Amino acid sequence: MIIPYLGVLIIVGLVGFMGVMSFFASFIMRPRNPYAEKLTPWECGMEPVGEANAGHFRVHYFIIAILFIVFDVETLFLFPWATLLTDKGLSGFIFIEMIVFVAILAIGFIYAWVKGALEWV
């Protein structure tokens, strides 16, 4: 039962080895030139707030990130839906279904807007 999975084990070992080796190689070869700006925690170009070392970011950034996820998932649903829409037998039902889905998401979006989640202060 184990033998068929031997390849997987070898791959796991190889990948782990590659990962460690690439870190090790860059550790040996990289130039060392640290300065304050370079050492600040990096999160999509956001400036850290307060103690820079603690890596605190504005909570607004995360709210925007969560909102992005919601609409990302919506798009994810829209693509397979669009391919099925050509089907005559299903289209009527799934068209209404998607309208309902998008409407619910839109209300969520309006909620976020009204509550000021999109204001960048």
Add this chain to the structure above:
Amino acid sequence: MIFNNAAIMQTLNVNLNAVAPVALMTVLAIVLMVIDFFLKRENKFSLGIVTLIGLVLILPVAATTVDPAPAFGGMVIADAYAAFFNVVFIIAAIFAVVISNDYLRKISSERGEYYYIIIFATIGMMVMASANDLVNLYVGLELMSLSFYILVAMRRSATGAEGALKYFILGAFSSGILLYGITFTYGFAGTTNLTEIARMGVNLSSANHYLLIAIIMLVAGFAFKIAAFPFHLWSPDAYEGAPTPVTALLSVGSKAAAFAFFLRFFGGAFHEFHAHWAGLLWILSAATMLVGATVAIQQKNIVRMLAYSSIAHAGIILIGVVVMNGFASAGVMFYMFVYAFMNMGAFTVVALMARNDGTGKSISDYKGLAGRRPVLAFVMALFLLSLAGIPPTGGFTAKFFILASAIEARYYWLAAIGVISTVISLFFYAKVIFYMYMKEPDALDDMAPVTQAPSTLAYNIIIFITAVSTMVLGLCPTPVMDMAIAAVSHL
């Protein structure tokens, strides 16, 4: 297209009637959300009224939506069993919403979100009760849990934050364990559909290690939701930190939802493996009963005491899951039904007694209550005696059905431990009654709290309904028990 339309539609089995209660609840939540945009802070209480009207209108729909055929590709099953639990959830939500108005004013946290997050939590419970697929179950569970994390944190205080954070971290962890158990179930059965798993179970050899791992992880995940012994540590803190109406809903609703799926899963899908999981649940049940009852004795805060008492109750309800025959399952359903009334009633009294500054939840605050508010003290005593299981209250009948089923199925030791835990629990319930009737209040300024509430009408209505229901269910349990037996017969 490569698909065959008719076949797809048949496998999908789109049945909007089966999801009508959940759909209507979602509409209610969205309507509330939209109304909330246009309300000023001082008018947020009107959302509570809209919520109440909506829930009362949906209740008969939920009670009558019975369609035993699995719908939506076997994801949803709206049988009588699900309808029974949906009614319990909606009743609990109604009680919580009614007492919320005044309580939110007390803690000055009148936010519109509160009401529709309660609805979302209830939707999560309803999805769990009518889930016929582990994936659908998980969606419902997460909807319920995420809503409760927010609700527990509604009171902006240190205890609220502590309770919510503990609940969130442990809850997220246990959801992960449950999800891992679901993947193992999928691993050995090749499907997440409960009907299919039950069909597989007959053919599978019982000595499957993955099955055992799946059982252990699923039990651990659910034991967290019902706050069974080794997984109970979050519950007293979360109960104490949450607004009291939320605590009431949390103790009744989330527990009932977990038990609803517990029964459907272990009674339906995993019934073939009874020998494998019964031993594990036996130990959990016995330990939960004893720990819940003994630790409750030393609690000074009435909410924490009720939290440990609800742990002990979870242990006793677990007896019914261990026995797992028609009568025991119906006993579990009946127990949840009674528990919704008596626990909601007790928490309503606690919410009424709480003062504006958040104090008034200590057991010593109940000293001499009988002298000041004789009726309130009497109904509180009624709820506590019912929780303890004294005839002729509903709590006695519920315990009687569970323990009788255990003795019938020759689980003598478990039944004996159940009786012992009941006797121990009588001690701390009776202590509150003793304080209310036999002790004098500490100081004169303690006389004030009850009169501070601007309107006690909402509380009084709920206390009246729950007290009458607790008595009626004790004196005349047959109609509800018959409904429960009819509902489990198709499980």
